[in-house]
Amino acid sequence: MEFLTAIFVSPFIEIYEYPLFFIEVVLGGLLAGVMYSLVALGFVLIFKASGVFNFAQGAMVLFAALTLVGLIEHGFPIWLALISTIIVMIALAMAIEKVVLRKLVNQEPIILFMATIGLSYFLDGFGQTLWGSDVKVLDLGIPNAPIEFLGILVNQFDLVAAASAGTLVAVLAIFFQKTRIGRALRAVADDHQAALSVGIPLKTIWAIVWAVAGLVGLVAGIMWGTKLGVQFTLTLVALKALPVLILGGFTSIPGAIIGGLIIGMGEKVAEVFWGAAFGGAIEDWFAYMLALAFLLFRPQGLFGEKIIERV
Amino acid sequence: MRFTKLILAAVGLAVGVSGFAVSEAKAAEQFIPSLVYRTGPYAPNGTPFADGAMDYYKMLNARDGGINGVKLVVEECDTGYNTDRGVECYERLKGKGETGAAAFSPLSTGITYAIIERAAKDKIPVFSMGYGRTDASDGRVFPYVFTAPSTYWSQASALVRYVGSEEGGMANLKGKKIALVYHDSAYGKEPIPTLETLAEKYGFTFHKFPVTHPGLEQKATWLSIGRKLRPDWVFMWGWGVMNQTAIKEAAAVGFPMNKFIGAWWSGAEPDTRPAGKAAIGYKSAAFHSPGSNFIVHQDIFQHVYGKGNGTTTEDLVGEVLYNRGLINSVFVSEAIRTAMSKYGNKAMTGEQIRWGFENLDLTNAKLSKLGLSRFMKPVKITCLNHEGGTPLRIQEWKGQQWEFVSDWIEPMNDIVRPMIEASAAKYAAEKGITPRTCN
Numbered sequence: 001m002e003f004l005t006a007i008f009v010s011p012f013i014e015i016y017e018y019p020l021f022f023i024e025v026v027l028g029g030l031l032a033g034v035m036y037s038l039v040a041l042g043f044v045l046i047f048k049a050s051g052v053f054n055f056a057q058g059a060m061v062l063f064a065a066l067t068l069v070g071l072i073e074h075g076f077p078i079w080l081a082l083i084s085t086i087i088v089m090i091a092l093a094m095a096i097e098k099v100v101l102r103k104l105v106n107q108e109p110i111i112l113f114m115a116t117i118g119l120s121y122f123l124d125g126f127g128q129t130l131w132g133s134d135v136k137v138l139d140l141g142i143p144n145a146p147i148e149f150l151g152i153l154v155n156q157f158d159l160v161a162a163a164s165a166g167t168l169v170a171v172l173a174i175f176f177q178k179t180r181i182g183r184a185l186r187a188v189a190d191d192h193q194a195a196l197s198v199g200i201p202l203k204t205i206w207a208i209v210w211a212v213a214g215l216v217g218l219v220a221g222i223m224w225g226t227k228l229g230v231q232f233t234l235t236l237v238a239l240k241a242l243p244v245l246i247l248g249g250f251t252s253i254p255g256a257i258i259g260g261l262i263i264g265m266g267e268k269v270a271e272v273f274w275g276a277a278f279g280g281a282i283e284d285w286f287a288y289m290l291a292l293a294f295l296l297f298r299p300q301g302l303f304g305e306k307i308i309e310r311v
Numbered sequence: 312m313r314f315t316k317l318i319l320a321a322v323g324l325a326v327g328v329s330g331f332a333v334s335e336a337k338a339a340e341q342f343i344p345s346l347v348y349r350t351g352p353y354a355p356n357g358t359p360f361a362d363g364a365m366d367y368y369k370m371l372n373a374r375d376g377g378i379n380g381v382k383l384v385v386e387e388c389d390t391g392y393n394t395d396r397g398v399e400c401y402e403r404l405k406g407k408g409e410t411g412a413a414a415f416s417p418l419s420t421g422i423t424y425a426i427i428e429r430a431a432k433d434k435i436p437v438f439s440m441g442y443g444r445t446d447a448s449d450g451r452v453f454p455y456v457f458t459a460p461s462t463y464w465s466q467a468s469a470l471v472r473y474v475g476s477e478e479g480g481m482a483n484l485k486g487k488k489i490a491l492v493y494h495d496s497a498y499g500k501e502p503i504p505t506l507e508t509l510a511e512k513y514g515f516t517f518h519k520f521p522v523t524h525p526g527l528e529q530k531a532t533w534l535s536i537g538r539k540l541r542p543d544w545v546f547m548w549g550w551g552v553m554n555q556t557a558i559k560e561a562a563a564v565g566f567p568m569n570k571f572i573g574a575w576w577s578g579a580e581p582d583t584r585p586a587g588k589a590a591i592g593y594k595s596a597a598f599h600s601p602g603s604n605f606i607v608h609q610d611i612f613q614h615v616y617g618k619g620n621g622t623t624t625e626d627l628v629g630e631v632l633y634n635r636g637l638i639n640s641v642f643v644s645e646a647i648r649t650a651m652s653k654y655g656n657k658a659m660t661g662e663q664i665r666w667g668f669e670n671l672d673l674t675n676a677k678l679s680k681l682g683l684s685r686f687m688k689p690v691k692i693t694c695l696n697h698e699g700g701t702p703l704r705i706q707e708w709k710g711q712q713w714e715f716v717s718d719w720i721e722p723m724n725d726i727v728r729p730m731i732e733a734s735a736a737k738y739a740a741e742k743g744i745t746p747r748t749c750n
Contacts, residue, residue, distance in 0.1 A: 021538055028530050128350075135355040135555070135581045144589050146565050153538060155563040227559065229585025233352045233525055233552040240528065271531035272539070281495045281521035283531055 006277035014273060020151050025272045026265055031158035033264020034165045035227075038220040039241040040248065040256040041168070042213040047250045048189045049209040050101075051109050055116040058238025059123035060214055064089055065221030065230045069138045070131035078140070089214035097207040105202070124235060135229040142226055161223045168219055169257055172212075176253075185209060189251070246291035249304025258302060259291075266290045339381045341647060341658045342408020343368065344388065346400050346417045351391035352525045353551040355581040356632060360418060361387065362623040363636025366611050369622070371644060373614040378648050379656040384408060390422060392551075397422030398429075405433055410658040414438050414643050414668075420498035423456075428742075431455045435661035436646070436668055440639050441466075441575055441598060445501055448698035449735035450669065451746035455661075457668045459642065460690040460701035461598050463548070463574070464730060465722035467502035469703050470572055470596060471509045473720050474544050485514035488542040492532060492549065492557055495521035499548045502574070504734075505727060506546075512726070518542065526553025529560045537564030547573040554582035558590045568592035572705065579631035583708040590708050594716065597706045599638055599687040601713040603629025606682030607637070631713060634686075641681060646671050669694050688719060694749035698731075700724050 015022045039061060046054040054060075067088050071081035100115050143156040176182040187195040188205045196202055221230070224237050241260075248259025267283040267290070275282050300306050345364060348357035368383045377383050386407065388400035397417055405412045414436040417423045423443035430437045437456045439447070445464045447456035474489065475481035491506060493499030503519065510517035518540055520532050526549060536545060545566065547557055554577045561571055569592045573582070578595020586593075603612075608629055616625050627633060650659045650667030659667070671692045678684060690699040705717035739746050 018539070021534075024538055025531070025534055028534055032528065032530050133349065133354045133358060135585050137585050137587065139587055144559060144562055144587070146563055153564060157563070227556075228527065228552055229555055229581075231352075231355050231552065231585075232350075233527060236352060236525060236527060268531040268534070272535050275531070275535075279521070280519065281523045283528070284523045 003277060007274060010277075011273035022269075022273075024152050024154075025268050027152065027154060028158070029265035029268030030261050031155070031162055031264070032268060033244075033260040033262070034158075034162045034257075035220075035223060035260075036237075036240045036244045036264055037257045037260030038161075038165050038168070038216070038223060039237050040244040040260055041172070041253065042216040042220065043238075043241060043245055044248075044250060044253055044256045045172075045209055045213045045216060048253075049185050050112070050188075050206055052112040052116060053109075053250070054213065055113060056120035056123055057213065057217060057241070058235040059120040059127070060089075060092075060217040061221045061224065061237060062230075062232065062234040063092070063123045063127040063221075064214060064218035065138065065225040065234060066127045066131045066136070068218065068222065069136040069225065069230045072138075073136065085218060086215060089218055090211045093210035093214050094207050096210050097203060101206055101210075102203060120235075124232070128232065133232060135231040136225075138222065138225040138230050140222070140226055157227065161227075164219060164223060165257070168216065169253065172216075172253060175212075181205075181208060240287075243287040243291035245301070246288075247294050247301060249301025251305050252301070252303035255301055255303030262294075262302075263287050263290060339656075339658050340384045340408060341378065341381050341413055342411070343383055343385045343643065344400070344404035344407070344412045344415055345385050346390050346397060346415060346419075346422065347387045348390050348392045348418070349387075350389055351393070353392040356551050356576075356579065357392065357418065359579070359581070359623070359627060359630055359632035360636035360639070362627065363633035363638075364416075364640045365622045365636075366615050366628070366633075367607075367637045367640035368644070369615045369620055370607075370611045373618065373620070374610055378644055379651050381647075381651075381656060381658055383644070390417070390419065392419055392421075394419070394421040394425050398425050401426045401429065405435060408658065410660045411435065412661060413647060413659065413664050414661065416440065416639050416643065418442070420444070420501065421496060424497055427453070427456055433661065434665070436665045438639070438643060438646075438668070440635075440642060442498065446731050446734035446738060448696065448731050449746075450694050450697045451749055452735040452739045452744055453697065454747060455665055457642075457692060457697045459671075459692050459697065459699040460687065461703060461722065462698050462727075462731075463501035464505040464727045465698065465700060465724070466574060466596055466703060467505040467546070468509060468723035468727050469720045470546055471506070471513065472723060473572070473705055473717060475513070476720075478543075481513055487515040487544070488518065488540060489515050490518045490520060490536055490540060490542040490545045492520045492522060492529075492536070492545060492547045494526065494549050494553055495523050498550065498576075502546070502548055504730065508726065508730065509723075515543075522549070522553055522557070524553075525551055526556055529553075529556050530563075533557070533560035533564045533566070537561065537566040543570065545571045547571070547577045549573065549577045549582075555585045555590075558583065558586040558593055562586070562589035569594065569707075572596065575635075575703070578706060578708075578713070579635075580713075581632070588710065591710045593708045594705050595708075595713075596703050597631070597713070597715075598701055598703045599634055600685070600715075601629065601631045601634060601706065605686050606684070607641075607686070608682075610682055611637075638687065641683065642668075642671070642673075645673065645677075645681075668692055668697075694747075700728075 042057045068085040142160050146153045184200045244259040244263050248255030267287045270286040271283040347361035368385050390397040416438045420442050423439045445462040447453040448458045506517050573595035575596045583590035615621050646667035650663045654663045673690045688701050702719040702721045704715050706713040707716040
């Protein structure tokens, strides 16, 4: 009885009694969700263009952040370190295309997925071999202090992260919609064979899309690295992106954003108002439960492409 | 650059190890296994501990030729803070060396729980310094486990005593709210029984906030704490990235740092530096000093780093977790030395070292002789009491380094010890163990 009250009665009374706190939790969840979306975007880009679930996206986030902070520690000014890291990530994308993907053209998606698992371990180890495994401080001067607006507390860092994600999505949208390369990427995403038949170079497109995913990883690495310090744990942020992808769909950039917002808000509200009923620490598994619940109604995710096969 | 250095180090190590084996083949050697985690999500905390532990043994070998002429051979095994890999490391290393493993220090409460019964069967001491199973401090039930110089339960009681003194007396704790943010694991849950008991005794309310491994995301936790519960004090039993995240999130909801106290595993440089200015004023428990201004460090600089044999870089010598690893090695090596005083100057067996631990008396004079004067309080381990019950201090992060902000605080042994004995007796009954008699 007590358990049922804790699920069906107490949380609603609490929300009714403390509406401002509820708004704060919702807002905090939405802003946390933006951080998940940043990671999810990298997965979506690669899956969209090549049908590969890139297991190494978390490792790319770590590698990009480690490279950036490593260069800064070696005396590079921030702007130079940033440009150098972008070059490194582009070079990495080209190397991945040449060494890993090119040999696996026309292989089953599961083979490509396995290759990205290997890539993930390689990048984890290589990054730490180059730059060390200690925690590195990445301080870009983004304030962490809270500000109060109409009685609601919001963290400045979260606002900056949300603005960064918003800008990134806008840039990606323009890139995909308005540029020739973007249109080629979309063509490849729609149909590899058809894209090849009209002369779109698949290898070049793959290299570009991996480079873009690397740059998205760099932005995610900067935001998460500023928050947590740059360290091995950054690879685990990929786990936070999985429910976002399940919910938003693997092929939709807006899906990654909306999915992130829903997951972020859902898990925070669940933890704060329903966590006590389960002994706390429910947000991680709740995120997956929420995503799975959505799948019951939209198996392809909220914005995923509906697959229709005629037989 | 680093890659080249690594290759050179690996080649050097290979040459060094083979050379060592040839030249010292006939000399007595004491094998000491070292369970470390230099990889994985907890590596930033595991690495400095492993460095400190290794450097002390290197220093003993370089300065004294080992312990009473017996060279120390140390082999690391990386557990990644995973219990299964920890057990694997235990099984792989327990039989190495001419007398087997001297003692295991798992640096993980989960691994400690997993190897306690195996170690008792194999007659190898488990030295879980300031972590692990608190009730294992009852030497009658756990003859092979040592928890000195203090345990989580003692620590929790000392923290409550500190908070009481800050509030103007223990009576003023009545009606206060104390929250515990903890790693949702065997480690994080350890202080809960003590804090529940003390909440009942002193009339404060106790609120629990578990954080799932590894603790990357704590916004919901800290919104609940900082904006809803608004406790008077928050304690933290965290490890690794969980600590930095908690400090940042606490600052993000405006929770005052001077009311936020971490356990001794939540109070080192890797925990506070990444949090930047937000961490200034954050406190933690400690049972030894930070810094490298002690004679033992000078010996390490001279005999280890001076010969280019250091495990880390000189600037990291003296950090909190480095010093803790060093102290771990002091306990193990002094237990071996104590055992030798009874059994002779040769490689000791695990059973003999267990005797050494049980008769270890690190007095002020002894600590001074070891170059550790004013570094920590004296500890005496007995057959009955494997903890020692050392007092602790509160340190505060000043932005660049840790500084003590309290005197030594005694744990509430009158409350904790009966709890330890009751819990150990329950364990003995469950496992069918007949507690031995300690005279």
